[in-house]
Amino acid sequence: MAKTLYSRLGEINGITKLVDEVVDLHMGNPTVSPRFVPYRDQPERLKLIKHHTVHFFCAGSGGPQQYAGRDMVTTHKGMNISEQEYLAVVDDIMEAMDNNNHGDDEKKDVLAILYSLKEGVIRL
Numbered sequence: 101m102a103k104t105l106y107s108r109l110g111e112i113n114g115i116t117k118l119v120d121e122v123v124d125l126h127m128g129n130p131t132v133s134p135r136f137v138p139y140r141d142q143p144e145r146l147k148l149i150k151h152h153t154v155h156f157f158c159a160g161s162g163g164p165q166q167y168a169g170r171d172m173v174t175t176h177k178g179m180n181i182s183e184q185e186y187l188a189v190v191d192d193i194m195e196a197m198d199n200n201n202h203g204d205d206e207k208k209d210v211l212a213i214l215y216s217l218k219e220g221v222i223r224l
């Protein structure tokens with residue numbers, strides 16, 4: 101049987117590393133840093149959001165974890181996230197995947213998942 105995306109991303113350890121690095125990239129990306137820098141003063145909240153995000157991507161890529169966070173619309177409602185911010189987040193994820201030597205197939209699979217979630221994130 102073909103390997104799951106979860107397994108190709110290095111299971112929970114690989115996905116945790118990606119999420120940590122993506123958040124660091126967001127903190128330094130001027131298009132989205134104002135959304136994320138305030139969490140530097142709320143380390144416990146940031147830890148919980150990262151924990152939820154790791155489980156979200158684990159569950160969504162074929163891992164056994166259960167996602168206990170909020171659904172995408174509830175999470176992003178009221179933020180009025182722009183298309184440009186959405187793209188900046190996608191760029192950061194692709195950059196982190198490059199930095200971790202993930203291949204084009206994995207990047208395409210992740211892109212497809214991110215694209216399918218777009219309407220639950222932007223302009224809400």
Ligand code: HEM
Pocket residue numbers: 132135136148149152153156168169170171175176181185186187189213214215217218221
């Ligand atoms: C397809 C793209 C995206 C996905 C899959 C996604 C996923 C998530 C997940 C799983 C959480 C955690 C929810 C929880 O803890 O209950 C979260 C939180 C958050 N997301 Fe996104 N997100 C996306 C795009 C974005 C974009 C483009 C921005 C803004 C530039 C953004 C800003 C945030 C913020 C600020 C939080 C923390 C919310 C809070 O403190 O309540 N997200 N996101």
